[in-house]
Amino acid sequence: MINNLFYIDPLAVIMISLIGFVSLLVGTFSLRYMQYDNQYHLFFIKMIILSTALVSAVSANNIIIFATSWLVAYMMLIVLMIHKFSWKAAWYTGFFTAINYGCSILCMIFGLLSLYLDTHSLDVQVIMHQTSDSIYMSVGLLLLLCSALMQSALWPFHKWLLSSLNAPLPVSAIMHAGIINGGGFLIIRFAHVYLQHPWLLYAMFIIGSCTAIIGTLYYLVQTDIKRMFACSTMAQMGFMIAQCGLGLFSFAMSHLCWHGLFKAYLFLNNNNNVLEPRIECRIKLTMQSFWYAMISGIIASITFGLIVYQTWPEYNTALFSYIVVYIIAAQSALSFAVEKFYYKNVMMMTFGLITGSMYGLSVYSIETLLSSMDLFHPQPLTIVHLCVISSFVFMWFIIMIACTHKLHQKFSERLMKWYIYVVNASQPYALTITTHRNDYKYL
């Protein structure tokens, strides 16, 4: 019986480890951090229910258990986020999150129902390996995709995430490290059926990329640290879903895990972050450093390719990951060029090698764990992919140049309009802002 209700495959193992680790980490952190809070015990009870529900959700094999577990997890998350009900702004934060997750759960339930109508099975493993393309299947997958987009706060469902920072610090940490990845997990869980619907993959890719671009823009204009993190999470989620859209599900999984751990650290460490002196990003763009950057990039990509694929690049969407590594190494080389020291050029090359292998190893480790699940299906490259990827690269270049040249000194009306547009678009819901100091309550 249990065997039918739960199914532990490598994907579930990775997710359970991630949830277990993050819960333990944040839980232990909160043992000290929440120490003087009047809801101390209640807080941990909720945390335990939340983690259990999440573990059950990622290992469920029965769609009823699947949906119920997510429902419980979200309910716990919402009460944890509100934390103090007397604080109106926090209450509204919970309210907007509840609306988002409510819709998400509804989409999920109807999506699963639709899949059930198609396959007549409650068993996730059975659904996963279906090869029908009936209308029920398409509708079900579309609804599941919508559910995933809402869960992972993708544009245009991102506003609740930007309004979620009234939550206590540990709750934000566990949310950004674990729960928000729910959407990605949902898609990866049904990866095999999605692969049979290329138009859904395109939709994922385009929405994901848009979110990554919008999120990054929001991220760069924020002036408070937590909203900055929230915008960054939004962009990262976009990138993850875009990877799914490229058929690189195992890469998406790797991104999901490592981003979660990284973001948990950033949140827990955010006060240290504020007190550190600001370092301006500096690059040196000369002919010489340009060539070194190119070489460094190539070294990094080749190292990455050899580690992850053990082969040379092929002409498909997997090229995307080469470009990511290439750009990282090239940009680091340009930053290295700023300082004057011996062996700088050797260092640039070595750094390229290190970048490639570090990135390669972290992807490779997850990839290997998931190898039995066959989640790596690069798609043929089309004009859509090329356009989106080149707009990424273009934007990367603009941002890199913009941060070294002080744009603000030259006032330009057009720029100001765009700037105000981005600032206004990245504001949280008005009701979740504490507009009067005495509205804030800690009891």
Next chain:
Amino acid sequence: MHNIIKNSWKKINKALPLETLVALNPLQGFVDMKFQDALQYAYNLFQLQDLPLPMRHLNKVTIKWLQILFDQGQARIYMPLHQDNLYQVWKKIIQYDPEIHAYHQDKKEWIAQLPDNSYQAIVYTLSALHIQMDDQELFLTLLLTSLSGWAAHIKHCAQLQDFKNMYMHTVSEEDYIAIRLITIYLIWPEAQSLLDWYKHSIQSSQQSIIDLKSIIAHESRYRDDLITKISLHHVDTNLSSAVQLVFCIDPRSESIRRNIEILGNYETYSLAGFFGLPLLIRNACTNNVYASCPLMVNPVALVDIQKPCILEQNKTAHSFLYQCMMSIKNAYKGLKYNIITSFGLVEMLGPFVAVWSSVKTFFPIMAGFLKQKATVSSQAHDHRTIVYDIDTISFTDQCTYAENALRSMGLVKNFAPYVVLCGHVSSSENNIYKSMLNCAACAARPGDVNASVLVKILNRIDIRQFLVTRGIYIPQSTLFITAQHNTTTDEVVLYTTDASDIINQLKEDLKVVQTLNSNDRCQTLVCNKLVSSKLATYQKSVDWAEIRPEWGLAKNASFIIGPRYITQDINLQSRSFLHSYDYRDDAAGDILRNIFAGPVMVAHGINMQYFFSALDNVAYGGGSKVTINAVGRFHVMQGNASDLMTGLPLQSVYAFDHTMYHELQRLLVVIYAPQSFVINQLFDQRSTVELLENDWMSLVVVDPEKKQKLLLHHDLTSSILH
């Protein structure tokens, strides 16, 4: 009109940014009123629970833009705009922001024809809003107090002489009033009804909830208890001690002094932790300059600190590593703040960060040791390698500083072979209010810098020769030594390589004191019970999950001016500021007057900051650290966005959400000197007398000559205490 603006600003006291969180009385502008009237008045201005809806909208917009305009480097893409002053920047912004003009053509035109100068804009907008002359001050006050945290920050910026950021050159109080006025006009043209709302709501709100009677009863209980213990008798210590230790007046030094005195032949003194040096410290590597003296003192003496940083010409192996580190940091920031690269970066670093965060969470003590090892090996913080270049201070100034410092603590004769000048610092990890726990007299910076500079001055032979001419004879054998007291762990580090028996013994004794204090500390703080109390307090200073590394100055209650022997046998429980003072060395009264003008005022500010933050942690304090959100690298908000939460956080004054730890009481100043002498010195201390007259603090004179203890009243008459 200028007066009206000035008077409305009087209600706001400035608040300092995160870097230099010195405690200030949030109601400084009310000290010319009786304490209880001020409480009621401030209640009506700051603690009202309600606010009309359009005002909330105004606050929302103001917060949104001020957050950007005062950013000190959080955002990576700046607003593409630069103007002369705040008012002009704002005029540009509201032309563009649809949230303010709401696409109304007439509003846009109104904005375009606003005067160029903020003062004219205030006059113009006030008349456009139809605010009567009599109501103008109240109206402007309400515009400020309805967003009190931001107003306090603006006041701070307006007072800075060298304010300049990437969006404007100057900020003035008038600018801020003008931007509030024009924005409210655009949002709520009928804003004069704010006045009716206010008048109505103060009538309907019940009397202030503050129970002054119980506070007074508590204060007199504390006072009676303390005063009876203070000894009236002269003790002339002709006994020469082995080591004299000079501490800061900070109450946290008291426990160290109490415990070390018992352990050996030690004599302790105290004076304000900046040791009378108005220093401006410049880091020779980074060229960063900061003031290391109280806010009221104008820093004039520039000192260069040479930390072992690596200059360009110094191409050693160490320098190579340093350059690599800098390059990696630079690359990291570049990768983090861009598209694509930030996605890859998290995957590259994810595994390492996961390991490091588990070490930090599961084994905080180990993480602390590792971090310490790393910083020591980079030598950036090792005191032995820091060089202080004091040649920038002229010889005459050095003489004056040396003499004043020694005189003001009454250490002018009987010098011991070693005199330790002890600054203090706190150490905490992941604590946004870090600087608040540092030395308030050094502008919330570590105190060892000032101590080191004074040590260097006092160890100069020519300075000592000069001091002899002023009647202060320092034996040649006397050596001045710097020390630093870590108020979180109670560790005292001596900055010396001297290995004489006395110093070794002192080091041993300081370790004993540390253990004793750690034991005491674990009575009042929740400590890790699995390890010794010493390690548990160490954990508090390095643990990133620690929300209350130490109690800071919570429970501060009194300020005792007098020689150490009057309080020697009392356990003051770290609740008293202690200032060494002997009236017999101060015939002219200069020293006492300086103590009133300086340290007492600082202590009063600290006391009131704790008082009000504990009284209402939302209106005057920072709220819980659990939900705090740092804005622009200079201050904090609550949650998504809110007013700047100036003041102390909840965890600094409350033991638990419901239980106050700090005790609400006003500062009690105790002076050991003849009554008539004290009264004479008080006459020209307007600010102190004002505080006494209006009950903001109280004063007890312990008169050793009449053998009486007297409580001073408002009118400077006194009554005898028993």
